[in-house]
Each structure stands twice: as structure tokens, then as C-alpha cells.
Amino acid sequence: MSSHAAGGCPPPTIQPRQAATNQRKPRLKASFSCVSPSGHGEIVVIEEPSLPHEYVVGWRRDRRCSRSILRLSAYDDRQSAISNALSLSCGYVPSAGRKRNRTRDAARSAVYLWEREFTGPKHLYSSIKEAVADAAVISSHFGVSPVPVALGNSRLASGSYFIPSRGIVLAASMLDRTSLIHEVAHYLVWRMGIVEPAHGPAFTAVLxxxxxxxxxxxxxxxxxxxxxxxxxxxYPLLDGLLAIPSRNLAA
Ligand SMILES: [Zn+2]
Incomplete structure (x- = not known):
């Protein structure tokens, strides 16, 4: 799985509200969004009533990234903001200098290289239904509700991913069992409530x-x-998961 293509979202922190000590940035709800025709993410309009110019035009990689929107401009009225967003979406290219969490990305790159080497030729699905069926079989084995699996639109900027609110979204170019297993692993780590970087030791064990x-x-x-x-x-997690009565789940 290529490093730019494989997605996967960090599982959210699942802790009682009163126990949460880190202040997470609130999720910003976009009131308008348009996908960049050149594939550089999305231009969005968000409304922030607390600000003087409450209609903010910003950029995000895709809809998962609603906590990290790069602010570009702000307006007093919604229509001006939307007009600006539409004009920007045609040619906006995000700065290559923006770095995200280096530690996590470094771990992710290593995991992708590792995964690419051991998985070998891909078992391609003929339709999204086969991916849905595989995900249902795996979910059933672990006694959790089936994770929704859908096909992403052709402009999906950063490949396949899992987010709790939507389930698994597979990019059209990643309709294969290796990609599905990768995203189901994210789902299961999230279901287990394990808090660690997205491609950490629990994720690799589940994978x-x-x-x-x-x-x-x-x-x-x-x-x-x-x-x-x-x-x-x-490995303790790996052994524990294998202790669940095993059977060959492959169709
Ligand atoms: Zn991932």
C-alpha cells in the first residue's frame, strides 16, 4: 500500500469526558465545501459566530480534517465567502511546507513500507459488495457491529480511510482486500478503545x-x-486476539 494512497484516521480518544485532560480543538462544521478540481483537497466555508468576520474560507485535506483547517480569508456575509471559495477551489495548491505530526507520519511511513512488502499481490474485489462482505465477516468474528464500507468519490484526496462517523471509505483505486484489511484494523483498534498513534503497535498487531x-x-x-x-x-494483544476461537474467515 503506497504511503500517499493508504489512508486511515487516528482512532479517537475514547475516554470519559471528565477524564479527558487534553483540550481537543472543536470540530468545525463546514457550511459549504467544494473539492479542488486539481485534487488538492477541499475549500470550505465555516461559520464562526464569535468572530467579527464570521464566514471563514479555509482549506482542508478532506472532510476528516475538520480540526485542521487552514484559514485563508474571512467575510461578513456568507455569499461572498462562498464566491471566494469557489474561485479559490479552481487553482488552490496547499503549501508543501506545512508539516503535520512528524512522529506519527514517520511511524506511518515505516508501517506502509512494511505492509507493502509482506502483503504481496493484491486480491482485487470485483465490487464494493465483496469488501462489505469481508468487513462483515471480520466484524462478526470479533463480535462487533459490521463497519460500514463505501466507495469514495473519484476525487478523494488522500486515499482510503476509516472514521468512526462514517466507517470505511475505500478509494476506487484501492478496491482490494489488503486495503480493506488495513482500514478494518483501524476500525477494530477504535472499537477496542485503544489510545495510541493510528499506526502504532496495537494497529500492527490487529493487522x-x-x-x-x-x-x-x-x-x-x-x-x-x-x-x-x-x-x-x-504481541500480547496479538496473542489475545488469536485466542478468540479461530476459523478461516476467507470466502
Ligand atoms: Zn492507516
């Missing part, structure tokens, strides 16, 4: 287990190659 369960033949290589790519795996 290996899913390849075992789906009988892709990749799991032994995955464990062997983990040290080569310095990818940590949570």
Missing part, C-alpha cells in the same frame, strides 16, 4: 491477526519483516 484470519498467507512474513522496518507489534 497481522486479520491477515492470519483472512488466510492471505502474509502473516508469517509480516512478523519476520517487522524488525527490518523497526515496526513494533503488540
Amino acid at each position: 497481522v491477526v486479520l491477515h492470519m484470519l483472512m488466510n492471505t498467507g502474509a502473516a508469517p512474513e509480516a512478523q519476520r519483516l517487522a524488525s527490518k522496518y523497526s515496526v513494533p507489534i503488540n
Whole structure:
């Protein structure tokens, strides 16, 4: 899975409200959004009644990134903001200098390289229904509700992803079992309430287990190659998940 194509959203912190100590930025609700024709994310209009110019035009990578919108301009009226957003969407190119969480991205790159090497040729799905069915089988095995799986639109800027509010969205170019397993692993880590970076040791443990369960033949290589790519795996979790009565889930 290529580093630019594979998505996956960090599982949210699942803690009781009163126990949360870190102040998360509030999710900003876009009242208007348009996808950049050149594939550079989305230009959005958000309304912030607390500000003098309450209609803010901004850029985000895609709809998952509503907490990290880059503000571009602001207006007193909504129509002017939308007009500006529409004109910007045609040619806006985000600055390459914007860096996100370096630690997390470094871990993600290593995981992608590791995953790409051990997964081998992709098992392509002929339709999204096959992906939905695989996700349902895996969810059932772990006793959790089936995660919704949908096909993303062709302009999906950053590949496939999982977000709790929407489930799994597979980019059209990633309609394959390897990509599905990757996103289902994000879903299961979230369902287990594990708080760690998105591609951390729990995620890699779940990923290996899913390849075992789906009988892709990749799991032994995955464990062997983990040290080569310095990818940590949570082995106690892996063993615990394997203790769930096992069967071959592959169709
Ligand atoms: Zn991911």
C-alpha cells in the first residue's frame, strides 16, 4: 500500500469526558465545501459566530480534517465567502511546507513500507459488495457491529480511510482486500478503545491477526519483516486476539 494512497484516521480518544485532560480543538462544521478540481483537497466555508468576520474560507485535506483547517480569508456575509471559495477551489495548491505530526507520519511511513512488502499481490474485489462482505465477516468474528464500507468519490484526496462517523471509505483505486484489511484494523483498534498513534503497535498487531484470519498467507512474513522496518507489534494483544476461537474467515 503506497504511503500517499493508504489512508486511515487516528482512532479517537475514547475516554470519559471528565477524564479527558487534553483540550481537543472543536470540530468545525463546514457550511459549504467544494473539492479542488486539481485534487488538492477541499475549500470550505465555516461559520464562526464569535468572530467579527464570521464566514471563514479555509482549506482542508478532506472532510476528516475538520480540526485542521487552514484559514485563508474571512467575510461578513456568507455569499461572498462562498464566491471566494469557489474561485479559490479552481487553482488552490496547499503549501508543501506545512508539516503535520512528524512522529506519527514517520511511524506511518515505516508501517506502509512494511505492509507493502509482506502483503504481496493484491486480491482485487470485483465490487464494493465483496469488501462489505469481508468487513462483515471480520466484524462478526470479533463480535462487533459490521463497519460500514463505501466507495469514495473519484476525487478523494488522500486515499482510503476509516472514521468512526462514517466507517470505511475505500478509494476506487484501492478496491482490494489488503486495503480493506488495513482500514478494518483501524476500525477494530477504535472499537477496542485503544489510545495510541493510528499506526502504532496495537494497529500492527490487529493487522497481522486479520491477515492470519483472512488466510492471505502474509502473516508469517509480516512478523519476520517487522524488525527490518523497526515496526513494533503488540504481541500480547496479538496473542489475545488469536485466542478468540479461530476459523478461516476467507470466502
Ligand atoms: Zn492507516
